[in-house]
Structure formats: C-alpha cells, structure tokens
Amino acid sequence: MAIQSFIPPQRTLMGPGPSDVSQRVLSALARPTIGHLDPEFITMMDEVKQLLQYAFKTKNENTMAISAPGSAGMEACFVNLITPDDTVVVCRNGVFGARMIENVQRIGAKLVIVDSPWGRAVEPQRLEDTLKAHPQANFVAFVHAETSTGACSDAKSLCEIAKRYQCLTIVDAVTSLGGIELRVDDWGIDAIYSGSQKCLSCVPGISPVSFSEQASEVIQRRSTPVQSWFLDQSLVMGYWSGKGKRAYHHTAPVNSLYALHESLLMLQQEGIENAWHRHQSQHQVLAQGLTELGLNFIVPEAERLPQLNAVYIPQGIDDASVRQMLLQEYNLEIGAGLGEFAGKAWRIGLMGFTARRENVALCLTAMAEALKKHR
C-alpha cells in the first residue's frame, strides 16, 4: 500500500514531556519559512533571546536557544566549561543527575558524586560536607526538577553553598523552567539549560541555555578547543549575538524558533509568576484526586514538583495495560517509571499548556475507570 500523509491522533499529553502544544504555537510553526540570515529572522532571534532572559530571570548576554533537544543543552554546558583539570561535584537523585555524571566522565575531569535517595531532593548538607572534604572542587552540578522521580531540589540553597566554596554552578532546568520558581541571577546560577517541550509547551528539539559573565569568561579563557564543534559556544555565540554581522555556523530550525518565540510570548503575557501559581494550583487538585483514588506519591509533599506527579503503581495492577487503556480509550498519555522506578511508578505530567483544569478532570476520570477495570 502506498504511504500516505501522517495524521497523528489528538492526544492529551500528561507524561514527562512533550506536553500539549497549543494551537497558537502550532500556527506559528506553520508560517512561511524564511532564510535564517534574513534580517527579519535575526530580529526575531533577538526577541527570542529577550524572552528567554525574561523566563530565566537573567540579564546574561550569553543566553540563546541551542538547535537541539535538552540533552544537547546539558552537553553544551559540560563540554564548554569543563576540562580534564577540573573537579566537578555532581548531585545525583535520579536519571538526569546520572547523565551529568556520564558527561563529566567522558570529558575526563575529576568527579565527585553526592548521592541522595531517588524520590527525594538533593540534600544541601551532603553537598556542603562533600565540598568541605574536596577543597579542589571548582564546579557543582545538579538537577533542579528531577523528571525521573518528581523531586524538586532547593536550587537557591545549593547554589548558595556552591558559591561559598568558590564553585561555578551548572543547573538542569529542563523541567523546571516555566513551571516552578527559578531565578538565574538572584540564585547565582552560572550555566543553565532547559528544553522546549516541557513547561514551555513548545515542540521538542530546542534547548534554551544561559551562561553567566563568569562562566562566559571561563569559556573564553579555555586553552584547548571544546571537544564538540557543533556545541562550541565561542562559535555559536557569533551566530546568536553577532550584532548585525552574524556569522553562519549552522542553519537554525527556523520554524521551530517561530514556535519557541510564540510559546515564550505566551509565558510573558501570562506572567511567569502566574504560570508558577497555575502549575501549583492544578497540581493540588490532581494530587487530591489521585490520593482519593488510593494512589500514593513517591515524593514527600514538601519536595514535590507540581509539574511531575510520580505515584506508585498499586500492587497487582498491570502497568502497561493501564497505560494502554488510557491511550486507547481516552487519548491520554501518562508516563511510565524510569530507572529505579521502572515498572513501579506512573509519572503524570502537568506541564505548561497541559496544566489546565479540564485535563486534571480528564486524568482523574480516566484513572478512576482504568483502576476499577484492573483491580
């Protein structure tokens, strides 16, 4: 049979990302493609940068959107800043902290790991004890919102400790940006990366990043070239901030950047603090409903992410069958467990445009039905 156009089903995306993309953002994506060095496009890139500075709450000049998913943003932060001479303290409380460790290992830098239990926030005291024991450490890296477990770490305190020990900070904000409080400048974050498809509710494939003045100096002072040509910030910066004289580095994903522009504009129009509150209030309704269904949260209340609700799968219930039923009968996607929680948990996302009352109601109705059928 001849292959035909692909028409995806209309789903409600309540997993760990991507989240639902609004019609407004999809419409932006469908506007005419223009050249990536067209003056009109360059003006739009400048606006994307301004909107990202708003979302990150930073004045960092070195703020941009990498043309690749969140994982590339992670890699960009590590390969640009770290050399084999450095000592990096990585806090691990889930899958994404473990990926940071792999990045450090591949660079060949000295690595010190601070482990906290999965499903809990990173413990500030453990970081402090580790920094005391390793005075040569010059970087601290951690995940603000651990999507694999639903735990929120206290980014402000962790950065404050890192600064007291003269360390630069690298923060994963893939799931936190737009969903919970995040203040890059006030908290002293030196390198941060996020993703387009979580609480920004844009299409996947773009990674917003920002580097502080001090981090940018470290990159400029490098004596060895960055091991990745594509992610080398000293080259990409000439493309994103060439002040009218932009140097061709690669071809930006033109239409995807229209979409990011629109989703960031929506965030600015809503007001980022309002977006944080919306995530929290929808989470509270969802959490109460899930608890009434007899589901138990993995993360203690004080450390929970509103945008990622991880609950234990009740004894004797078939994980895959429940998720299949939700997808087939309700067009509802929820996430499976990851890493230590594979087969043991569901991860219910309330990210960005998905975090609305009607989706919470749909999810609770569908879960109630699915649990009843499977008990």
Ligand SMILES: *Cc1c(COP(=O)(O)O)cnc(C)c1O
């Ligand atoms: C999703 C996610 C990533 C990876 O982002 P991709 O866009 O899938 O590459 C990294 N860190 C965290 C915390 C995430 O949730």
